[in-house]
Amino acid sequence: MAAAGADLTEPHVLARAKRRLFPEDGAEAYAVVDTQFARERWVDQRTVDEAVREALAPFNHVRVGSGYPDLVGVRPLDDDLLAVDRLGGEPPLIAVEAKGYAGGGVDTERGIVQARDRLGEANVAFLAAPAAAITQTDRSLARECNVGVLAVDADGDVRPLERPRVVGNRTADAATSIRFQASAQGVAGKSFGLNHPKNYLAYPLAVTHDRDTETVLAERVVGATDAARAGAAFLNLVSVEPDRTTLTALGKEVVRFALAECGSVDAALDTFEDWKRSRKRFCEVAPKWGQLARRVVYDYPATELLVTELQSLHDDGERRPTLREFVEYLHELRPTFTVELFVRGDEGVRSRALTDDGDLRGEALADGDAYHSPTVFQLKAMLFHAGIVTERGSEPHRLDPCEDRWALRHDVGATR
Structure with missing residues (x-):
């Protein structure tokens, strides 16, 4: 320079x-x-x-x-x-x-x-x-x-x-979009890492357990404990500080649910072992836990925007937009947020995807590598497991944005 x-x-x-x-x-x-x-x-x-x-x-x-x-x-x-x-x-x-x-x-x-x-x-x-x-x-x-x-x-x-x-x-x-990216829940330069909500729901339980958090999590739920902690922070279940990790209000509610449902944190973690490596939709395998996952995922700031605009498309007769169509539609309404949420932040990708005036170049959106993995893979997979969308996410290198579909599992008909 x-x-x-x-x-x-x-x-x-x-x-x-x-x-x-x-x-x-x-x-x-x-x-x-x-x-x-x-x-x-x-x-x-x-x-x-x-x-x-x-x-x-x-x-x-x-x-x-x-x-x-x-x-x-x-x-x-x-x-x-x-x-x-x-x-x-x-x-x-x-x-x-x-x-x-x-x-x-x-x-x-x-x-x-x-x-x-x-x-x-x-x-x-x-x-x-x-x-x-x-x-x-x-x-x-x-x-x-x-x-x-x-x-x-x-x-x-x-x-x-x-x-x-x-x-x-x-x-x-x-400006709110930039504040979102600067927060602990922003997706910039970060990743959920894991694509199943059970791994994040388990983290507050492991924090509460009387044994070492990382050891309990690795033995009972998932070995990628760093990714589980980061995802739990993204979903506002825990607050990660240099010297300790504490439960948020939402994280404490997860623990309360586990106590009400299973009687103890230890018993709740036993149920998580039964779900290891399951590819079935979480809300069908464990309906009550799936409803809890739905509440937690919906509390994530990006989820309401995605669901609201998918419903708007449904109301207009477009029930299964492709990823490319969905991003182009969102960009017309919320350009800054759409770019931050969906388009990878590195210099080469955004140079190809955006004009000098911030307009999208449609041809760049046909390349799966242009998309941000935490949104199109991990977040979408969690929305799938929580019963919100119809299809799970795909990794960018396997993603065809002209075939990948974003649709609500249950859309609400227009009210009168």
């Missing part, structure tokens, strides 16, 4: 700002860069290094406030980036506008105005620009507009010249 002086184009500036704002430090965070930055050549026809595009990925076209910021993300910010310490509450929604050299001057004033306009929905907004292009007038304007200023040096250093205050704002659907 080397660049010097006038070589600090917008992609270079934004890549460095992203690295400063979103370091890989393990914090719950997620950021996307606008789809215009996925192109191989920038506006002045200079080639954008592949390393820069990889640093900027994933790409999506997210509306925040009055337009589409160059970067939008969620994470706790370091104290030196904010005007005042912000204690407690959710991590802020961050919008960044980048300006760089493109055969002439750097329009920093326009970047500040654009960043200010994002504060209709974002909590924090920044301008990122080459350090040499930022004037005292720019800094005064930024302070008036409550916009942070990140100065990008030729050697790669990024310094906050102006620090913004965090503001509270409503969150639109698009």
Whole structure:
């Protein structure tokens, strides 16, 4: 990502700002860069290094406030980036506008105005620009507009010249999608790992058991204990912290159900041994546990969206849309969420699947490898076992998006 002086184009500036704002430090965070930055050549026809595009990925076209910021993300910010310490509450929604050299001057004033306009929905907004292009007038304007200023040096250093205050704002659907990805339940860069809900229902029981959690789970339910723990966290059954794992309210309800149904946690785990390697639909093999699985899976934020829109398609007479048809339909209604949920986040896939304006390229959706496995394989399989959809999921390398069907097992007729 080397660049010097006038070589600090917008992609270079934004890549460095992203690295400063979103370091890989393990914090719950997620950021996307606008789809215009996925192109191989920038506006002045200079080639954008592949390393820069990889640093900027994933790409999506997210509306925040009055337009589409160059970067939008969620994470706790370091104290030196904010005007005042912000204690407690959710991590802020961050919008960044980048300006760089493109055969002439750097329009920093326009970047500040654009960043200010994002504060209709974002909590924090920044301008990122080459350090040499930022004037005292720019800094005064930024302070008036409550916009942070990140100065990008030729050697790669990024310094906050102006620090913004965090503001509270409503969150639109698009921004909610980014918050979802930054949460413990977001699918970005992660995977459910296992495709049967019993493995996740068992985890709160193993946490409650008087023996070691991982040992009990491996002996009685599934050997892939790390995947079971991650999936249980995705489904909001447990909260995983560095030094311990605790039950959530929903996880405690799973334990209560097990006690009511089986008398003890140990007896409940005995029943799980009977279901090992079963490929039958869980809600038919174990109807009561299947109903519990249905409640847990439906509580997952993405499930209600999928079920609601499948019902809408059913109401319109399309009862068995293919995966490609379903994604194209969803994208018309909830573009940001659809991309985040279904399209793999790596630079190559989103570059092929999205135009500069964030529209879907239909031909890319015909390739199973374009899809996010936690959604089209693991989540769909769990929806199948919970009795919500008619077919189980497929791994992306075996997936034919023009044949894979998404249909509700029980659709509700139109009400009068």
